[in-house]
Amino acid sequence: MKLSRRHFLTLTGGTLASLGFSRWSLAQVPERRVLVLLELQGGQDGLNTFIPDDPEYERLRPRLAIPRGQRLPISPHLGLHPALEPLLPAWHAGEMALVQGLGYPRPNRSHFRGIEIWDTGASGGEYLDSGWLARGLPASFRGGYLTDGIVLGHNPGPLSGAGCEPLVMQRLDTFLRRAQRFRELTARSRNPALAHLLAVESGLARARGDLARALAGVDLQEDAFPNSRIGRAMADAARLILAGNTAPVIKLSHGSFDTHSNQLGRHERLLRQLAQALAAFRRVLQAQGAWDRVLLMTYSEFGRRVAENGSAGTDHGQAATHFLLGGRVKGGLHGEHPSLRHLADGDLAYTTDFRRLYDSVLVGWFGVGGLYPRRQQPLLPVLRS
Amino acid sequence: MKRNRSRTQQIRRLLLIWTVLLTGCAQALEVEEARHLLLRTGFGATPEEVEALLPLDRQSAVDRLLSGMRSQPVQPPPAGMDEAWPDRRTLRKLTQEERKALRRKRREQGMALKEWWYREMLVTPSPLTERMTLFWHGHFTSSLRKVRQPALMYDQNLLFRRHALGNFAELLHAVARDPAMILYLDNQTNRAGHPNENFARELLELFTLGEGNYREQDVREAARAFTGWKADRRQRRFRFVRRQHDSGMKHFLGHSGRFDGDDIIDILLQQPQTARHLVSRLWRQFIVTPPDAATLAELADDFRKDWELKPLVRKILLSDAFWARDNRGSDIKPPVVLIVGTLRLLQLEPQKLRLLVRVGRQLGQDLFDPPNVKGWPRGTEWIDSNSLLARQTFMARLLRGNRRMGLAAGPALSRLAIRYDLQTLSRMLLAEPPVNGPSRTSGSETVAALLRDLSWQLM
Numbered sequence: 001m002k003l004s005r006r007h008f009l010t011l012t013g014g015t016l017a018s019l020g021f022s023r024w025s026l027a028q029v030p031e032r033r034v035l036v037l038l039e040l041q042g043g044q045d046g047l048n049t050f051i052p053d054d055p056e057y058e059r060l061r062p063r064l065a066i067p068r069g070q071r072l073p074i075s076p077h078l079g080l081h082p083a084l085e086p087l088l089p090a091w092h093a094g095e096m097a098l099v100q101g102l103g104y105p106r107p108n109r110s111h112f113r114g115i116e117i118w119d120t121g122a123s124g125g126e127y128l129d130s131g132w133l134a135r136g137l138p139a140s141f142r143g144g145y146l147t148d149g150i151v152l153g154h155n156p157g158p159l160s161g162a163g164c165e166p167l168v169m170q171r172l173d174t175f176l177r178r179a180q181r182f183r184e185l186t187a188r189s190r191n192p193a194l195a196h197l198l199a200v201e202s203g204l205a206r207a208r209g210d211l212a213r214a215l216a217g218v219d220l221q222e223d224a225f226p227n228s229r230i231g232r233a234m235a236d237a238a239r240l241i242l243a244g245n246t247a248p249v250i251k252l253s254h255g256s257f258d259t260h261s262n263q264l265g266r267h268e269r270l271l272r273q274l275a276q277a278l279a280a281f282r283r284v285l286q287a288q289g290a291w292d293r294v295l296l297m298t299y300s301e302f303g304r305r306v307a308e309n310g311s312a313g314t315d316h317g318q319a320a321t322h323f324l325l326g327g328r329v330k331g332g333l334h335g336e337h338p339s340l341r342h343l344a345d346g347d348l349a350y351t352t353d354f355r356r357l358y359d360s361v362l363v364g365w366f367g368v369g370g371l372y373p374r375r376q377q378p379l380l381p382v383l384r385s
Numbered sequence: 386m387k388r389n390r391s392r393t394q395q396i397r398r399l400l401l402i403w404t405v406l407l408t409g410c411a412q413a414l415e416v417e418e419a420r421h422l423l424l425r426t427g428f429g430a431t432p433e434e435v436e437a438l439l440p441l442d443r444q445s446a447v448d449r450l451l452s453g454m455r456s457q458p459v460q461p462p463p464a465g466m467d468e469a470w471p472d473r474r475t476l477r478k479l480t481q482e483e484r485k486a487l488r489r490k491r492r493e494q495g496m497a498l499k500e501w502w503y504r505e506m507l508v509t510p511s512p513l514t515e516r517m518t519l520f521w522h523g524h525f526t527s528s529l530r531k532v533r534q535p536a537l538m539y540d541q542n543l544l545f546r547r548h549a550l551g552n553f554a555e556l557l558h559a560v561a562r563d564p565a566m567i568l569y570l571d572n573q574t575n576r577a578g579h580p581n582e583n584f585a586r587e588l589l590e591l592f593t594l595g596e597g598n599y600r601e602q603d604v605r606e607a608a609r610a611f612t613g614w615k616a617d618r619r620q621r622r623f624r625f626v627r628r629q630h631d632s633g634m635k636h637f638l639g640h641s642g643r644f645d646g647d648d649i650i651d652i653l654l655q656q657p658q659t660a661r662h663l664v665s666r667l668w669r670q671f672i673v674t675p676p677d678a679a680t681l682a683e684l685a686d687d688f689r690k691d692w693e694l695k696p697l698v699r700k701i702l703l704s705d706a707f708w709a710r711d712n713r714g715s716d717i718k719p720p721v722v723l724i725v726g727t728l729r730l731l732q733l734e735p736q737k738l739r740l741l742v743r744v745g746r747q748l749g750q751d752l753f754d755p756p757n758v759k760g761w762p763r764g765t766e767w768i769d770s771n772s773l774l775a776r777q778t779f780m781a782r783l784l785r786g787n788r789r790m791g792l793a794a795g796p797a798l799s800r801l802a803i804r805y806d807l808q809t810l811s812r813m814l815l816a817e818p819p820v821n822g823p824s825r826t827s828g829s830e831t832v833a834a835l836l837r838d839l840s841w842q843l844m
Contacts (some may be wrong), residue, residue: 112530156771168771178778187820193673193715194817196765197773197839204770261481311481 032144032245033365035133036237036296037158040274041255043111044300046320047348048267050098051079056340060307064263064314075333083271086279087325094331095282096323097382099357101338103319103350107302111258111316114301119157121355121371130161132355133249136362136371139163142248146210149249150240152233159249166249167207172215172236179208214243224284226276230254234277238284241294248366257300261311278325285327292327295365295383299354305346318347322357330384356380394809397436412442416812419446421713424816424844425671426450426702427512428726432805432813447702451695455511456547463501465494466536470618494535499752500738502542503745506725507734517549518542519721520670522753523760525560525592527569529753537565538753540621553663554654554692557592561646562623564616570758575612577631582608585649587758593653595662599638606635611646654692660685667698672706673715673764680704714816714843717767720748722844723776727783727836730814731797735790747775768842776842784833798829807831816843 048064051057051071058065071079074091078098090096106124108114117124121132133149142148142164149159149166159166169175182205189195218239225235233252240246254274259267278296285291303320319338335352343349359370360380370379414422419438423430438446471479471487479487506515522545529538541563548556560566561584567573570584585608589599613630616623635644640652653659664684668676676684688697701707718726724741728734735741745751749772755761768776786793801810810832811819817840826834835841 165769175774179774181777181781182774185820189817191715191817191843193717193765193843194820194839196768197717197842198820200768200770200773201839204774207770261485 031290031293032248033293033295034241034247035249035361035365036241036294037133037249037251038296038298039115039155039251039253039255040257040298040300041115041253042258042300043114043302043304043316044255044257044298044320045259045263045267045304045314046300046322047303047306048263048314049081049084049271050100050321051081052337052340053077053079054340060340062308063312064308078333078337081268081271083268084275086272086275089279090282090325091331095327095329096325096331097329098321098323098333099352099380099382100321100333100335101319101348101351102299102322102335102354102357103303103348104353104355105350107318107347107350109302109316109318111301114316115155115157118299118301118354119155119160121358131156131158131164132358132371133158134160134162134164136358137164137248137366137368141366141368145245145248146214147207147247149251150247151251152236153251153253155253156251158251165203166247166251171232172211172239176208176212176215179204182208184209211240211243211246214246215239218242220284225280226273228273228277230273231277231280234281238281241285241290242288259304259313260309260315261313263308263313282325295324295326295329295361297324297357297361298322303348306340306343306348307346318344319350320348324382328384330382334380334382352380353377357382394806413440414438414443414446416809417713418443418708420813421708421816422446422450422702423512424718424726425707425716427516428506428722428729429814429844431730431732432801432810435813443703443708447699450513450702451550451699453511453513454550455509455514456549456551458505458543458546459509460501460505462539463494463497463535465490465497466539468494468536470534470536470621472619491533491535495529495538495753496739496742498529498535498539499742501539502752503721503725503738503741506721507728514546514549516670516722518545519719519761520667521545521549521556523755524666525563525566526755526758526760527563527565528755532565532568534565534568534618536621537568537616537618541565542753548694550695550698552692553688553694557654558647558650560592561588561611561614561650564618564621564623567614567616567623568618572611572614573616575608575614576629577609577612580605580608580612580631584608584611588649588653591759593659593662594656595658595665598656598658598662603637606637606644607649609633610635610637610644610649614646654689657685657689660689664688664697667694668701669763671698671701672704672712674706674712676706680706714840716844717764718842718844719761719767720745720750720772720776721752723748723842724779727780727841728792730836731783731794733792733794733797735792737790740787740790744775744779748772748779777837780837780841784836794833795829798832801832802828807835811835815840 048066051066066081070082072082072085072088073079087096104117104123108117108124119131120128122128147167148164151159151166151168153170156166156168182201184202184205185198187198189198220235220239220242222235225231230252237250237252240250254270257270282291285294299322300320303317304314305317309315338348338351355372356377357380359372359377360382362368363370363379364383416435416439419435420430422438423434441449509515527538527541529535532538544559544563548559570587571581572584575581575584582604586604588607589604590596609631613626614623615626630645632643634641637644637649638652638656642648661681664681665675684697684700706712724744742752749767750761783792784794786795814835815838819835819838819840821834821838
């Protein structure tokens, strides 16, 4: 069944809309895994989030350093920013993994190019026109879900190109309402442009119908989530996950983390909103028995300069620590924290190539092949088998 | 009432026939042909504009379009363009607050610039100028996001307008000296001994030869020739910095010499491949199916003699391929054409153009900020589930009468409904018969249904 559907897809140019029939029937099969990608827009300051116990840190950040007594110690050498307190239960349950020093050679400090590199999984001088998940998850694999992926917010980057057709929406309910005007069309056309429009419209109508049906049985208390933008987005993500096999990947974003000035207050607020939303996400999915099929991963275009700047903020830097969350995550510290004494142009030098993490997710979580040569890049043991 | 209408139409038809006879041309345009020409060379047209073309034959219709082209905008410059760019000393002395204020001001100027172009497209009597300016903006991409100085993007827009259908050789030489281009493709940091290949690569790959028609060594050598070609942000002009220029020997496409940037461009202009690449791009602007090899060769050989754009475009517009039935309605309207075309048809001029800028961005066309160096998407690339949803949401809102935009579509819709019967309107407006079939409503709602139809997305 899967084969013939995908066969048809290839024949018709690979749009979501061109699926011969509804993917609805798939919701009946056993529930599949979901990757929740969380983009921390603007360049998240990993250093003030996961804080190494090193006097160099206080010396380089006289105004920004989080005082030792306020950090939440999670290892002999590392403390969390106090705003991440809502995540402590996940950490203590061994469901939160920190991957330290993520980056790549020849780093780029432009927001635009930086996120393009993370989205496509390219190296510094390489330009790819499709996202890493669009390439990494084969069409036959994506066919096991109602959609190729769902983006709550902007930038379908990791899911764009390579025949991948994610749905992009601001809020789930708004999408369901707006897409209501679309109908599955029986009209056909010899005009290729019109045929494309007809196919996309039909696909949209079908996806809307499929999602609405799948969501109908979901029982979710919206007020279990904080009333922030990220809180509402995480609630939508939870609904989509509880609805069954709606998407292999759900992407959200939070920010802006581009804290060039007066960083402390803003960063604190962003981290608190994030941690509260994630704690609610975990509670709800655990209560409904779905937590084991969810893997959440954060990323950002770059980390920030180690030394603070003249306006109590930080400028664009290189490596940063990111985290994974989920029922099957192997909690703890992974990779090596970059040294504060051997900086690269004043930045943290990367210790783990971010594409190693990408392959670990593709292979370890989705069970598909990796995108990068394994020899130089052994997988990170971030998941429990 | 109804009889009255058909009587007016009869009179009008008689008048048309009369004009046709007077001008003595046997092949007057059909409604479908007039609509097709105005859609592909502009933003579509009101029924009146379609009717105005009907007495003409293909050649006179095309010549009228080409001779009416403007090379200057109709409006004065947008606000803030004449403001001086602060020099480095002043910039360094700014406080954090002042810097923030400066960034905010620049953002506002950028927005004013985008609004300015929308207004220009809404009011211009020469839509082909706008379409060609948009074409060059997609061919010689630069973006406000990277250039950061709205005045330079404005200057570049004026450059594209001036040469819209002028001389390609002149345009190419001018683009290589254009400050926005120099900043966008990093030629600003292209110095002797420290070359930056960004501009040189795109010059070969996108602007002239096309991918696969040069070697990496040609890119490296061209980059050396453009060292020291810099932008002066304060003066808003080109600056040649001799001590940063590499005056050594270069080997480029089989030629050797102490080339500078102009020499490189002249060598590129000797390449038949440059002409073929440009003819293909321009052909695609008007005709969806690529030209056959013989047609391409013929057009390219002629084009290369003097690089004049207008005769080339004239030949393309008069080709059988342009008028072929299969070419009609076979393209997707770019977002800007959809937005501006709908507003022009309904003769609506929003007070807050900012909203149009935002809609354009949602639909995937943020003027002055193309997605990447390859420029705008084309044809069906414009349409995926998200953009189609955004397009139809925009149309629905607009036709409902959008209070936030200060727009009331109702009167224009009723006017159209009164003047024309449904069948005529459908032929004049839609490039394919309506997908939804004949509507069961009447009056202005019928017209609105045509514009909500998928066929309205075609051009």
